Amino acid sequence: MANYLIIGGSSGIGKSLVAQLKGSNNNIFATYMNTSLSAEESGVSYHAVDISKDFNLDFLPDTLDGMAYCPGRINLKPFHRIPPESFMEDYNIQVMGAVRSIQKALPALKNSEDASIVLFSTVAVQNGFNFHSQISASKGAIEGLTRALAAEFAPGLRVNCIAPSLTDTPLASKLLNSDAKRKMNEERHPLKRIGRSEDIASMASFLLSDKSGWITGQIMHVDGGMSSIRT
Secondary structure: OOEEEEEOOOOHHHHHHHHHHHOOOOEEEEEEOOOOOOOEEOOEEEEEOOOOOOOOOOOOOOOOOEEEEOOOOOOOOOHHHOOHHHHHHHHHHHHHHHHHHHHHHHHHHHOOOOEEEEEEOOHHHOOOOOOOHHHHHHHHHHHHHHHHHHHHHOOOEEEEEEEEOOEEOHHHHHHOOOHHHHHHHHHHOOOOOOEEHHHHHHHHHHHHOHHHOOOOOOEEEEOOOOOOOOO
16 A cells, blocks of 8 residues: 555546556545545545645655646647747646645655656657647656656656647547547547547556656656657
8 A cells, every 4th residue: 555646636637547546545645726526535635735836735644655746738829829928827837836746745755665756748749749839848848857856866766757649638628629629639649549548547557656666767658659650
């Protein structure tokens, strides 16, 4: 049994990750911002945390075996239409939120014999896509942070990142809100389907577990083949 912190555990990939980890009889501490949740259910303790501001994680136990930072934003616009402030809003949520969370959880993570941190990027960082400058800028910073922290925290604490392609979550609902959009996006992927939150959560669960004990500093592409296959 292990103790895990899931920042953004109320929907999408974070919600699926909570469900998978809970199924292994772990103790899960999950945060949320905008969703009304019961304070606790079997194996899961929910806490309201505003990641856009300073916050505390005083509900954590002394020892934490892993954490995943799941919040994100998808804003796809032509570059010339994006005000600089929007780039900073993304950076605050996707990068500074992760930085704040890791710094506050670090003492408990260091008390574990083999702790793991999982962050999230996007396939768009390594592949140039139209209208993705805003998300690619902040998620590119996450990939750099992953490698830097993996080096700094080794050997006692592993840090890895998952770079998904389009995944069927509430965050991507505007991109999948018609049969035509869904079909078009399915066809873009070599595996001819949209990712499911469970697909991404399964990789995150693996990276948090001791089964990935010799993996750190990696960007794991769970993207239906989008990043490496041309059909």
